[in-house]
Amino acid sequence: MGGFLAAIFWVYSIVDCAVQPATRHRGVPKAAWIAIVVIIPVIGGILWFTIGRRRANDSSGEIRLIAPDDDPQFLRSISKSEQDARIRRLEEELARLEDETDDGTTHDGTTPDPRP
Template identity: 75%
Template sequence: MARVLIVGGFLAAVFWVFSIVDCAVQPATRHRGVPKGVWIAIVVLLPVIGGILWFTLGRRRADERPARAFAPDDDPEFLRSIDKKEQDARIAELEAELARLDDEGDAADSRS
């Protein structure tokens, strides 16, 4: 019976240390739920249970992608929120200003 307790205690200690190291070396993007420091505290303060929680709840798998952040021109919600009339008016204003600058440049070139 004593051998079982010694082996079980040794395996629990190995699992605990492995859990701490795994939690500490994972990048912050692979932690789910709470921040990395909190996960390390959970694993350290709750030796076996903390490790089990880390591997079941806290660790994001390599193939599991976080929510993708869209650039504004790729985000469908942002594109729906843009007012097309306002955008077309701004484009027309910029084109008129560009044409005016071109005319001024042509007039300056013809005087030279």
């Protein structure tokens, strides 16, 4: 009877670990958790449920990074003229990089100005 319950728990642990999204796995990647649960039948399942599985409402350890162009606070902090000037500088730098060859000179043989 105990072996049957252990087998049921083992299968349930494998399925639960496999169907959870990767964001709900703590510590190691999803594939590693599946391997742990499969290789160490009962103990792996216990480890999965106690330390490996993050609850849906648990955001501890999760760092949410926001790119500056997606951050409304950052976008409000810069003016339209600053945005236009930054875009212009980036476009000039991109054009300069496109004109450079592998040896650091431009196609017409001159060395580009290193200042932005």
